[in-house]
Amino acid sequence: xxxxxxxxxxxxxxxxxxxxxxxxxxxxxxxxxxxxxxxxxxxxxxxxxxxxxxxxxxxxxxxxxxxxxxxxxxxxxxxxxxxxxxxxxxxxxxxxxxxxxxxxxxxxxxxxxxxxxxxxxxxxxxxxxxxxxxxxxxxxxxxxxxxxxxxxx
Amino acid sequence: xxxxxxxxxxxxxxxxxxxxxxxxxxxxxxxxxxxxxxxxxxxxxxxxxxxxxxxxxxxxxxxxxxxxxxxxxxxxxxxxxxxxxxxxxxxxxxxxxxxxxxxxxxxxxxx
Numbered sequence: 526x527x528x529x530x531x532x533x534x535x536x537x538x539x540x541x542x543x544x545x546x547x548x549x550x551x552x553x554x555x556x557x558x559x560x561x562x563x564x565x566x567x568x569x570x571x572x573x574x575x576x577x578x579x580x581x582x583x584x585x586x587x588x589x590x591x592x593x594x595x596x597x598x599x600x601x602x603x604x605x606x607x608x609x610x611x612x613x614x615x616x617x618x619x620x621x622x623x624x625x626x627x628x629x630x631x632x633x634x635x636x637x638x639x640x641x642x643x644x645x646x647x648x649x650x651x652x653x654x655x656x657x658x659x660x661x662x663x664x665x666x667x668x669x670x671x672x673x674x675x676x677x678x
Numbered sequence: 679x680x681x682x683x684x685x686x687x688x689x690x691x692x693x694x695x696x697x698x699x700x701x702x703x704x705x706x707x708x709x710x711x712x713x714x715x716x717x718x719x720x721x722x723x724x725x726x727x728x729x730x731x732x733x734x735x736x737x738x739x740x741x742x743x744x745x746x747x748x749x750x751x752x753x754x755x756x757x758x759x760x761x762x763x764x765x766x767x768x769x770x771x772x773x774x775x776x777x778x779x780x781x782x783x784x785x786x787x788x789x
Contacts, residue, residue, distance in 0.1 A: 546757040551726050557702040560679070582731065589733040593701040639771040645745065646787035650770055657769045 535611075536665040537622040537672035543615035546573060550610040551590060554600040559592045566612055566621070575616050576677040583658040584619065587673050590651040591623040599625030599669055619675045629668030679703045683710055686723075690789055692782065694725040699736035708739045712746065720752035721789050725782045727758030732766060746774065753777075757785040 548569055552562050563585050570580045592608060600606035606626040613620045640651045656662055661674040679697035686692055691714050699707060711722060724740070726732075740756070747754045757779040759767065767773040779785035 537777040560698055560700055563700075578762075582765070585731050586733055586766070589698075589700050589731070593733065593735060596702070639769075644771055644775055645741060648734075650734035650737055654766070654769065670744050 535577035535624060535672075536663045536670040537611070537613075537620055543617055544613035544620055545615050546613070547605075548610075548612040548614070549666055552596075552608040552610060554602055554604055554606050554608065556593060556596055559589055559596070561652045562592060562610065562642075563588050566610065570612070570614055570619060573614055573616060574619060574677070579675055579677055580619075583675060584621070587655045587658045588621060588623070590655050591621070591671050591673065594651050595623050595627075595669075598630065599627035601627060617677055621673045621675075622664075622670060623673075624670035627669050629665075632664050632668055679704070681707060681710055683714070685719075686777040686786055688721075688786060688789065689719075690723050690786055691719045692723045692725055692786075694728060696728045698730045699726075699739070700731070700733040701735040704735050704739040707736075707789065708743060709768065711743050715747060715750055720747070720750065722747060722752065722754045723782060723785050723789075724756050725758050725785075726756065726760070726763055727782065729758075729760070729763065732763060734770075735768065737770060737772060741772070741775065750780060755779060755788060757773070757782045757786045761789075 550562060552558060566588060567580050567585050571577055574580050595608040609624040611622045635652050636643060638653050655673060659673040660676050663672040682694045684692050693710060700741050755777045759783060779788060
């Protein structure tokens with residue numbers, strides 16, 4: 526893991542109880558690998574997590590969005606840069622952190638894509654979907670590391 | 679993801695999406711439909727019966743195609759959305775933008 530992805534800039538702290546297993550990936554800045562990375566993570570989690578639909582749907586879409594944002598906007602497709610994925614999981618909680626090597630963005634300035642004038646736009650739904658699909662979202666101060674938390678009883 | 683394209687006897691171009699429609703492969707769908715539009719086709723049905731999930735890039739391509747097809751006087755319909763996909767369209771309010779049928783058969787009768 527590179528310095529830019531080191532612990533001091535991470536969005537996630539250990540946010541839930543029972544996160545006994547860990548999975549780490551380093552993903553190149555290439556959108557064609559997103560599907561494979563998502564499947565790899567989902568396969569691990571489906572066997573361990575209490576609710577399959579949460580993994581099959583919520584996790585897969587949210588992780589796909591976070592990876593796409595990190596590759597396309599964070600790292601701006603720069604092949605020299607990588608995206609770090611760190612997953613902590615247990616039977617009732619999953620915590621996924623996606624960190625890029627870009628300069629970050631202001632996550633508070635993302636407009637609502639469901640407003641009538643925004644619905645016709647081809648872009649701008651990624652972060653909105655993440656917020657809708659996971660239980661908690663956090664960013665680091667720079668805005669280049671996102672933490673997504675899912676909890677189910 | 680793989681795409682299969684066929685032309686229904688009624689003249690509707692039916693594109694079935696097998697797998698996921700996401701950031702890494704959305705251009706493939708876009709190009710297939712734009713090529714058909716360029717060749718003169720105007721009625722399009724995208725069949726999601728065998729689609730696992732769609733991300734915002736995939737949704738964005740559908741929005742963009744919908745506009746291009748409408749600008750050419752054409753018609754785009756979607757069909758076969760599973761519960762997950764329906765949820766995505768509802769969350770983003772794109773269910774208000776697209777003509778969505780339960781099955782491809784039903785969609786074909788609606789053109």
